[in-house]
Amino acid sequence: MLTDLQRKPDERGTEPINTLELDFGSIRKCRLTQITNMARFEKPINATATIDPIHSLIASRSTSERSPRTYAVTLKFHGPQYDFPSRCCIKFASNRKEYDALEWENEVYTLDLQRLQGDAVPRLYGFFGADIGNGKVGCLVMELCTRIDAAILRHSERSRELHRRVMVAICKVHDANIWHGDLRYAHCVMNEGKVYIVDFAQASRHRCLGASAPAVHDRDPQSVRGCGELYDAESFFGKRSGGEREDAALTKAGAWLVSAFTFGALG
Numbered sequence: 001m002l003t004d005l006q007r008k009p010d011e012r013g014t015e016p017i018n019t020l021e022l023d024f025g026s027i028r029k030c031r032l033t034q035i036t037n038m039a040r041f042e043k044p045i046n047a048t049a050t051i052d053p054i055h056s057l058i059a060s061r062s063t064s065e066r067s068p069r070t071y072a073v074t075l076k077f078h079g080p081q082y083d084f085p086s087r088c089c090i091k092f093a094s095n096r097k098e099y100d101a102l103e104w105e106n107e108v109y110t111l112d113l114q115r116l117q118g119d120a121v122p123r124l125y126g127f128f129g130a131d132i133g134n135g136k137v138g139c140l141v142m143e144l145c146t147r148i149d150a151a152i153l154r155h156s157e158r159s160r161e162l163h164r165r166v167m168v169a170i171c172k173v174h175d176a177n178i179w180h181g182d183l184r185y186a187h188c189v190m191n192e193g194k195v196y197i198v199d200f201a202q203a204s205r206h207r208c209l210g211a212s213a214p215a216v217h218d219r220d221p222q223s224v225r226g227c228g229e230l231y232d233a234e235s236f237f238g239k240r241s242g243g244e245r246e247d248a249a250l251t252k253a254g255a256w257l258v259s260a261f262t263f264g265a266l267g
Contacts, residue, residue: 032128145189
């Protein structure tokens, strides 16, 4: 467990009771206790997250059928108020298997990807959980994002820029030595012009060495040098970014140059 990221003791030396009630309307309600405090709340939290009844499911399930679902929520604090977005998203686990996957994802966000939050991955505000009956439920509370608009993919110039930003985000994740494990459009989201990579339930740690960009017609797996996931990402996302990048070598250093001079300039 992430002992160094547990709830902070208050001035009296006792842990504040930080709770979040999830309100699914007439279906169910459940009260969870905070496990990790990425938002650094110093006063006790007593909040309700109400599931948006319209378009509540904002991300598809991952490859695994038994995986947490992601919802848009409206957050309301009772008692101490915080400068905190009233609209967030939660990734909810309703059983032990889903909870274990969510716990691992929380660890990846808080330990491996913390410096990339708000840059290449969404901001994580906290992880809440509870024992209910003989099972476990839990949720990650995160920055609210939207899926990639299909209209962008139909617009050649905007599509090229989108795919370039996707590749930059993927390269930053790999620079943190994380292998995502399931890169596809459903796991690329946007907020205020930024592109984020999400859903790290299948992620693993690895020493990323970068990869050579595939030639335009080269689909021979034997030709892959370096990181296979970066190679596959460049084969799919990178080639759709157009321009000279189709023939340029993709390395981590090259990705950071793109980030510094192009991605940063565009905000």
